[in-house]
Amino acid sequence: MSSAVNGGERTGKARAYDASRRRALAEEARRNVLAKARELFLDKGYGATTIAEIARAAGVSPESVYKNFGGKPGLVRAIHEQSLLGAGGTPAEERSDQAQLTATDPRALMDQFGRFTAEISPIGAPIVLLIRDAAASGHPGMADLLREIDDSRYRRMLHNARQLVGRGLLRVGLSAEDAADVMFASTTAELYESLVLKRGWGASRYGEFIAALLRANLLGDR
Structure with a gap:
């Protein structure tokens, strides 16, 4: 037995x-x-x-x-979906959430957001642009997928903005909705296309630009 x-x-x-x-x-x-x-x-x-x-x-x-x-x-x-994970071992979304929960210096956090953007955009933006062009050419399902991606990205930005407003990290009087709009505009594939693909910026310079844009619009004189 x-x-x-x-x-x-x-x-x-x-x-x-x-x-x-x-x-x-x-x-x-x-x-x-x-x-x-x-x-x-x-x-x-x-x-x-x-x-x-x-x-x-x-x-x-x-x-x-x-x-x-x-x-x-x-x-x-x-x-x-794979591109949203970023290049690190831990998914970029998880790292972003952790940074927002532990940050005490809002300017350093904006720099971190810039680095996340510099990491993810070279992977994800070309695919979004592919979807955009396929949608414009009338390929079935691509227009719906593009809207879905934009809607999901906005929900993510609103989630981020609400966390930042809740922790008092943004300038006084800025609503979560307005902050989300700024973050949404800062993460478009078209912005990456304009500055990196068309103007030849490197990923590091692009990330620094995004960080500066976020600091100016979300923090003001903070």
């Missing part, structure tokens, strides 16, 4: 290991598909890129891409 029990324990551990390994391999394959899709979309454009090309580049079947992402709109959505 002891041998049977021990054998059962070993089998259970092996199955748990196998399941964990399968999940890890599936996640690795998913990241690879998204990376190849991102490269192709940004190189060729949304309309000219096919699922077959993405699957071939990622070494998977087109059927698996459809199964996991539901086609090109689902791929673009997943790429955008």
